Amino acid sequence: MTAYSATVTVRLKEGVLDPEAETTQRALERLGFELDSLSSADQFEIELDADSEERARERVTEMTERLLANPTLHDYEVSLQQR
Amino acid sequence: MTAYSATVTVRLKEGVLDPEAETTQRALERLGFELDSLSSADQFEIELDADSEERARERVTEMTERLLANPTLHDYEVSLQQR
Numbered sequence: 588m589t590a591y592s593a594t595v596t597v598r599l600k601e602g603v604l605d606p607e608a609e610t611t612q613r614a615l616e617r618l619g620f621e622l623d624s625l626s627s628a629d630q631f632e633i634e635l636d637a638d639s640e641e642r643a644r645e646r647v648t649e650m651t652e653r654l655l656a657n658p659t660l661h662d663y664e665v666s667l668q669q670r
Numbered sequence: 671m672t673a674y675s676a677t678v679t680v681r682l683k684e685g686v687l688d689p690e691a692e693t694t695q696r697a698l699e700r701l702g703f704e705l706d707s708l709s710s711a712d713q714f715e716i717e718l719d720a721d722s723e724e725r726a727r728e729r730v731t732e733m734t735e736r737l738l739a740n741p742t743l744h745d746y747e748v749s750l751q752q753r
Contacts, residue, residue: 590706596713611714611737620733623673623717630679630713631694634706650703654694 588636590670591643597656597663598628631655634670643667671719673753674726680739680746681711714738717753726750 599605605626612625633650637643647665656663682688688709695708716733720726730748739746 608714615733615737618733618736620729621718622733623719624715625717626715628713628715630711631691632707632709632711634708635704636706646703650698650701650705653701654698 588638589640589643590634590636591640592668592670593633593635593643593647594666594668595631595633595647595651595655595663596628596666597631597651597661598626599660600662603660629655640667640669671721672723672726673717673719674723675751675753676714676716676718676726676730677749677751678714678716678730678734678738678746679711679749680714680734680744681709682743683745686743712738723750723752 608625608627612622615622615625633647635643635646637646644665644667651663651665652658691708691710695705698705698708716730718726718729720729727748727750734746734748735741
């Protein structure tokens with residue numbers, strides 16, 4: 588078994604409204620900052636043991652699809668590193 | 671002016687409790703997944719124009735310290751790319 592560390596980034600699909608990000612952008616503008624856009628994403632860092640990188644990636648992808656992301660609303664990326 | 675894209679990752683400092691991440695980890699375990707740990711972070715993607723990479727980084731760092739992160743609770747990282 589090898590120890591892996593996975594980073595899962597879950598963001599809203601293009602076109603899905605994100606009122607929280609809009610509010611944050613407006614608050615920054617009210618503070619005097621100039622920016623073109625702001626979007627937000629959730630990141631999960633998961634440590635797990637697996638027989639191979641492929642198995643680790645499969646399991647993290649399954650965790651993401653079952654619980655961490657909603658495939659109707661979100662896109663996600665999984666990146667893996669050996670610990 | 672050059673167009674930059676900044677990624678700000680805001681995570682709880684070591685030792686600060688994260689009940690949401692604990693609940694997520696427990697929910698995954700209840701679904702039958704084995705994992706050693708799970709932590710979560712907020713990620714912001716900010717697009718802005720600036721005269722130089724240094725100026726862009728300064729502005730994004732100031733936005734983070736004034737609004738996106740609470741220095742008592744959070745650590746943060748800023749990474750920058752030219753668009």
